[in-house]
Amino acid sequence: MTEVLIVYYSRHGATAALARHAARGIEGVAGCTATLRTVPPVSAENERPVKAVPDSGAPYATLDDLRRADGLLLGSPTRFGNMAAPLKYFLDGTSAIWLDGTLSGKPAAVFSSSTTLHGGQESTLLTMALPLIHHGMLLTGIPFTVVAGVLISATLFLIAKFASARVATFFMSFLAVQCVLNALVDLKGLFQMSSPFSSQIVHTDAANMANATGLPAIFWAGFWIILAVGILWFVMRLYVAGRDKSFQPDLPFEEVPPV
Numbered sequence: 544m545t546e547v548l549i550v551y552y553s554r555h556g557a558t559a560a561l562a563r564h565a566a567r568g569i570e571g572v573a574g575c576t577a578t579l580r581t582v583p584p585v586s587a588e589n590e591r592p593v594k595a596v597p598d599s600g601a602p603y604a605t606l607d608d609l610r611r612a613d614g615l616l617l618g619s620p621t622r623f624g625n626m627a628a629p630l631k632y633f634l635d636g637t638s639a640i641w642l643d644g645t646l647s648g649k650p651a652a653v654f655s656s657s658t659t660l661h662g663g664q665e666s667t668l669l670t671m672a673l674p675l676i677h678h679g680m681l682l683t684g685i686p687f688t689v690v691a692g693v694l695i696s697a698t699l700f701l702i703a704k705f706a707s708a709r710v711a712t713f714f715m716s717f718l719a720v721q722c723v724l725n726a727l728v729d730l731k732g733l734f735q736m737s738s739p740f741s742s743q744i745v746h747t748d749a750a751n752m753a754n755a756t757g758l759p760a761i762f763w764a765g766f767w768i769i770l771a772v773g774i775l776w777f778v779m780r781l782y783v784a785g786r787d788k789s790f791q792p793d794l795p796f797e798e799v800p801p802v
């Protein structure tokens with residue numbers, strides 16, 4: 544059995560939720576088992592956690608957990624473009640296993656949670672990767688994204704260049720519908736998480752808006768759903784109104800008629 548250790552810090556639950564999803568994914572692979580561990584929060588004088596075991600959630604990670612693991616997944620919220628101090632504090636205490644090369648040659652990956660898009664996630668992931676590289680761990684990525692991106696781009700290019708207008712329109716409409724459905728599913732998830740009856744406490748944008756304005760999170764989730772459906776309706780109106788025009792000179796590969 545291959546054991547993948549997942550060590551994370553989470554203050555408001557978002558990184559913890561990601562860690563649980565990762566554990567579910569690992570457990571879904573035959574021959575793999577996932578171990579979830581968190582790290583204690585830090586204070587100015589922090590030699591050891593106040594309680595040996597947290598009140599809820601995963602137990603605290605130890606050096607023995609790292610020794611036993613065949614691979615490591617490290618998760619942290621983004622804190623000003625950097626990993627959170629408790630995780631850094633935990634990593635700073637791993638000199639003993641750095642000396643004997645315990646982690647050297649083992650695979651590792653990192654994940655993060657943040658409030659904003661482009662909020663410094665990439666730099667956070669880099670800060671988390673550096674100590675692992677120092678330990679001699681092998682950082683793994685997901686090459687699928689590149690392959691899938693190239694394949695999808697090439698397919699769209701070929702369709703736009705060679706397919707009939709009918710086929711090209713079908714594919715573009717298909718992609719547009721898929722994007723809209725993804726967005727609506729995300730909004731549904733946000734609505735559920737923002738419900739006062741939700742069992743999950745997640746630090747979403749709706750929760751941030753609720754803190755900033757005093758209006759409940761479910762109001763903001765509902766507001767964004769109505770706004771999204773309004774934009775969708777408006778775009779569909781534009782599409783229907785412009786559908787019968789014979790050409791659109793701003794599109795690539797479209798023949799521009801003589802003036």
Ligand SMILES: Cc1cc2nc3c(=O)[nH]c(=O)nc-3n(C[C@H](O)[C@H](O)[C@H](O)COP(=O)(O)O)c2cc1C
Binds near residue numbers: 558619656
């Ligand atoms: C001190 C501090 C700094 C933060 N810095 C950033 C940031 O640079 N970019 C960002 O998008 N979010 C930032 N956040 C928001 C957290 O990354 C975000 O809420 C994250 O999802 C919390 O994860 P958790 O629920 O696992 O604690 C910061 C939060 C705190 C408390």
